[in-house]
Amino acid sequence: xxxxxxxxxxxxxxxxxxxxxxxxxxxxRAECGKVVAVLSAQGDTTxxxxxxxxxxxxxxxxxxxxxxxxxxxxxxxxxxxxxxHDLGESAVSLNAAxxxxxxxxxxxxxxxxxxxxxxxxxxxxxxxxxxxxGFQGVNRYGxxxxxxxxxxxxxxxxxxxxxxxxxxxxxxxxxxxYTADPRLVPSARKIPRISYEEMLELSSLGAKVLHNRSVxxxxxxxxxxxxxxxxxxxxxxxxxxxxxxxxxxxxxxAVDDDVSRISIVGVKDEPGVAFKIFxxxxxxxxxxxxxxxxxGRSKTNDISFTVACDDLSRAIETLKENRDAISWDHxxxxxxxxxxxxxxxxxxxxxxxxSAVFEALYDVDVNIHMISTSEIRISVLIDVQDAxxxxxxxxxxxxxxxxxxxx
Amino acid sequence: xxxxxxxxxxxxxxxxxxxxxxxxxxxxRAECGKVVAVLSAQGDTTxxxxxxxxxxxxxxxxxxxxxxxxxxxxxxxxxxxxxxHDLGESAVSLNAAxxxxxxxxxxxxxxxxxxxxxxxxxxxxxxxxxxxxGFQGVNRYGxxxxxxxxxxxxxxxxxxxxxxxxxxxxxxxxxxxYTADPRLVPSARKIPRISYEEMLELSSLGAKVLHNRSVxxxxxxxxxxxxxxxxxxxxxxxxxxxxxxxxxxxxxxAVDDDVSRISIVGVKDEPGVAFKIFxxxxxxxxxxxxxxxxxGRSKTNDISFTVACDDLSRAIETLKENRDAISWDHxxxxxxxxxxxxxxxxxxxxxxxxSAVFEALYDVDVNIHMISTSEIRISVLIDVQDAxxxxxxxxxxxxxxxxxxxx
Numbered sequence: 001x002x003x004x005x006x007x008x009x010x011x012x013x014x015x016x017x018x019x020x021x022x023x024x025x026x027x028x029r030a031e032c033g034k035v036v037a038v039l040s041a042q043g044d045t046t047x048x049x050x051x052x053x054x055x056x057x058x059x060x061x062x063x064x065x066x067x068x069x070x071x072x073x074x075x076x077x078x079x080x081x082x083x084x085h086d087l088g089e090s091a092v093s094l095n096a097a098x099x100x101x102x103x104x105x106x107x108x109x110x111x112x113x114x115x116x117x118x119x120x121x122x123x124x125x126x127x128x129x130x131x132x133x134g135f136q137g138v139n140r141y142g143x144x145x146x147x148x149x150x151x152x153x154x155x156x157x158x159x160x161x162x163x164x165x166x167x168x169x170x171x172x173x174x175x176x177x178y179t180a181d182p183r184l185v186p187s188a189r190k191i192p193r194i195s196y197e198e199m200l201e202l203s204s205l206g207a208k209v210l211h212n213r214s215v216x217x218x219x220x221x222x223x224x225x226x227x228x229x230x231x232x233x234x235x236x237x238x239x240x241x242x243x244x245x246x247x248x249x250x251x252x253x254a255v256d257d258d259v260s261r262i263s264i265v266g267v268k269d270e271p272g273v274a275f276k277i278f279x280x281x282x283x284x285x286x287x288x289x290x291x292x293x294x295x296g297r298s299k300t301n302d303i304s305f306t307v308a309c310d311d312l313s314r315a316i317e318t319l320k321e322n323r324d325a326i327s328w329d330h331x332x333x334x335x336x337x338x339x340x341x342x343x344x345x346x347x348x349x350x351x352x353x354x355s356a357v358f359e360a361l362y363d364v365d366v367n368i369h370m371i372s373t374s375e376i377r378i379s380v381l382i383d384v385q386d387a388x389x390x391x392x393x394x395x396x397x398x399x400x401x402x403x404x405x406x407x
Numbered sequence: 408x409x410x411x412x413x414x415x416x417x418x419x420x421x422x423x424x425x426x427x428x429x430x431x432x433x434x435x436r437a438e439c440g441k442v443v444a445v446l447s448a449q450g451d452t453t454x455x456x457x458x459x460x461x462x463x464x465x466x467x468x469x470x471x472x473x474x475x476x477x478x479x480x481x482x483x484x485x486x487x488x489x490x491x492h493d494l495g496e497s498a499v500s501l502n503a504a505x506x507x508x509x510x511x512x513x514x515x516x517x518x519x520x521x522x523x524x525x526x527x528x529x530x531x532x533x534x535x536x537x538x539x540x541g542f543q544g545v546n547r548y549g550x551x552x553x554x555x556x557x558x559x560x561x562x563x564x565x566x567x568x569x570x571x572x573x574x575x576x577x578x579x580x581x582x583x584x585y586t587a588d589p590r591l592v593p594s595a596r597k598i599p600r601i602s603y604e605e606m607l608e609l610s611s612l613g614a615k616v617l618h619n620r621s622v623x624x625x626x627x628x629x630x631x632x633x634x635x636x637x638x639x640x641x642x643x644x645x646x647x648x649x650x651x652x653x654x655x656x657x658x659x660x661a662v663d664d665d666v667s668r669i670s671i672v673g674v675k676d677e678p679g680v681a682f683k684i685f686x687x688x689x690x691x692x693x694x695x696x697x698x699x700x701x702x703g704r705s706k707t708n709d710i711s712f713t714v715a716c717d718d719l720s721r722a723i724e725t726l727k728e729n730r731d732a733i734s735w736d737h738x739x740x741x742x743x744x745x746x747x748x749x750x751x752x753x754x755x756x757x758x759x760x761x762s763a764v765f766e767a768l769y770d771v772d773v774n775i776h777m778i779s780t781s782e783i784r785i786s787v788l789i790d791v792q793d794a795x796x797x798x799x800x801x802x803x804x805x806x807x808x809x810x811x812x813x814x
Contacts, residue, residue: 071478078474
């Protein structure tokens with residue numbers, strides 16, 4: 001039996017924690033036979049390296065940034081191998097170039113194209129524990145890419161899929177998936193089992209436990225995901241099709257505060273404008289989230305949308321470069337704003353949910369900047385300083401309303 | 408015209424220094440056309456990474472240590488590329504796996520087997536400055552090796568040879584090669600030109616400016632080496648066959664304090680003992696330097712020799728594992744001792760040099776533990792705390808004796 005584990009940055013932040021994780025891996029090896037562990041960079045390593053880059057250049061090349069950042073995961077993998085050797089285990093660290101994780105070329109947010117299994121299987125057959133540097137790939141030129149935020153999860157799930165692993169355990173600093181972020185909402189409860197679909201909504205909307213790409217991939221290849229803490233023996237949350245439960249009215253609340261809002265004021269009210277705006281952003285690989293078009297004055301419209309904070313300056317630059325093609329009056333932006341989302345598969349058939357959300361926000365005097373809804377989700381943009389108050393108010397409202405509430 | 412430059416760890420220790428070096432590289436590019444720069448890890452990075460490894464394991468695997476340490480140079484290369492981009496230059500960083508520096512498999516002190524030039528030449532043809540992560544290679548399995556101490560120099564010289572570079576400039580924290588270490592001997596003088604042969608003696612005996620392997624390689628492929636400071640505009644020292652001067656009596660004094668002494672007391676006085684001792688050390692890739700055999704009591708001998716401090720515990724372990732084959736009474740060791748060497752091509756024909764060295768040591772009351780001589784060199788083992796006094800006394804004696812003295 002093969003199992004794949006993934007340990008996040010806080011789980012390997014220092015020598016003591018690395019030794020602690022090594023003992024877990026050793027135990028898993030004794031119980032399961034073959035273990036592949038994917039490692040993130042230690043603690044703040046990635047942020048520290050980024051800071052170094054920005055000390056040198058205000059706009060560092062994305063290729064070179066990936067070359068720099070990928071070293072963090074390689075260090076963790078090597079250190080973990082040493083810790084396992086000290087426990088008498090055979091272990092070997094491999095970076096993406098060594099075992100063959102081939103990706104697209106868009107540095108900073110590359111996508112996995114293909115994973116070779118030959119080297120990993122050879123090491124497993126030899127009886128070694130395989131320690132994989134997460135977060136990274138190599139493109140067709142042999143250059144190092146990184147797979148974007150949360151990508152070590154994706155590496156782990158993809159490996160579990162290609163290796164036919166029994167399960168993929170994601171070790172993190174929380175002990176499972178909660179109905180809301182417990183740091184924001186003290187009354188939040190752990191969800192023991194959740195379906196891919198609901199987890200996908202939660203994670204794509206800012207619940208930072210799992211990255212949505214890893215959940216998509218797990219869904220596609222039916223990989224049984226387990227989210228657990230590396231610090232405790234708590235059971236964690238199982239994400240799996242087999243874990244599908246009755247459709248609940250509301251399964252969780254997610255807050256994403258890594259959001260910037262851009263407003264393009266005074267664009268012409270004519271066909272093709274939205275296409276021009278969002279195609280030039282897409283060319284630059286900038287992901288756009290909530291989009292809202294409203295009617296401005298004198299036959300012009302205003303178009304607002306959100307991007308990740310990291311992409312804000314690049315997005316504005318790109319728009320300015322294309323001003324002739326698009327044409328507008330002016331551009332406004334908010335550096336950081338919070339997106340609060342309420343998710344629940346049962347929402348579609350219950351029209352009362354939206355009004356309950358708005359009521360809960362009104363109860364605590366939170367102003368809403370933008371609203372966007374889908375069949376199983378309501379998202380609102382609110383000020384960052386309102387996020388905690390808003391999440392608690394909504395959580396409380398549904399805890400009392402919703403007897404089927406998860407947990 | 409292609410030139411290869413190498414920048415040591417202190418030259419790239421922080422953002423300011425990296426920017427400073429970037430300006431130098433830009434200038435070289437404007438003057439020479441094609442520039443390849445080999446980078447060491449920043450400042451104390453390698454030592455910090457080693458400390459991390461030793462926090463986890465007292466005896467970390469050499470493969471994993473190389474995997475860990477090689478990240479330091481990759482970081483420097485990526486950061487330098489960013490700094491050059493900011494100056495408007497096209498630049499690209501490459502690690503050993505990417506451009507193809509193939510090495511033997513002995514981790515920690517691998518040897519260069521072959522360097523591919525295709526990727527580097529392609530980038531140079533495109534007009535890019537190429538930034539190479541020094542110190543590292545890949546073995547036949549695609550695993551990362553490091554080339555041992557001072558190996559970034561060797562990488563630079565080897566690249567200069569295969570690329571047919573006009574010259575190889577080694578930038579370091581001193582502004583050239585001196586007749587003795589100026590920190591030990593304040594009256595030491597800079598040598599403007601020196602032959603490969605004399606440089607080889609100096610560097611192999613602990614003058615830390617250039618590693619002997621890089622000088623050997625430069626000699627073999629007739630690469631013109633220039634040693635300069637990255638902080639000043641001073642001329643530096645040219646190491647080249649064309650720089651050969653009249654044979655001087657004494658060309659320099661070198662002190663190496665990275666030396667441990669091992670004494671094996673009471674080995675049998677019979678053939679094959681030395682072979683047994685040194686072959687088991689060679690199998691472990693432990694380099695042995697000065698060897699002295701003396702007669703002990705009751706038909707046994709004592710054998711003493713020196714190794715690098717890093718190898719001391721491994722050497723003693725290896726000897727103990729082979730105790731049955733070798734057989735001895737006991738083993739003694741000195742953790743750290745200084746090897747002081749006096750080098751000069753003219754020494755062979757002047758018998759007065761040795762006695763002048765011993766006189767200079769006697770003058771300042773320095774006790775000698777071991778003596779070893781070659782045609783153009785005298786080396787003595789002395790206590791570390793005596794090294795400075797001894798070097799100054801010898802330097803002074805020859806400065807007054809020897810009108811041909813370098814400088």
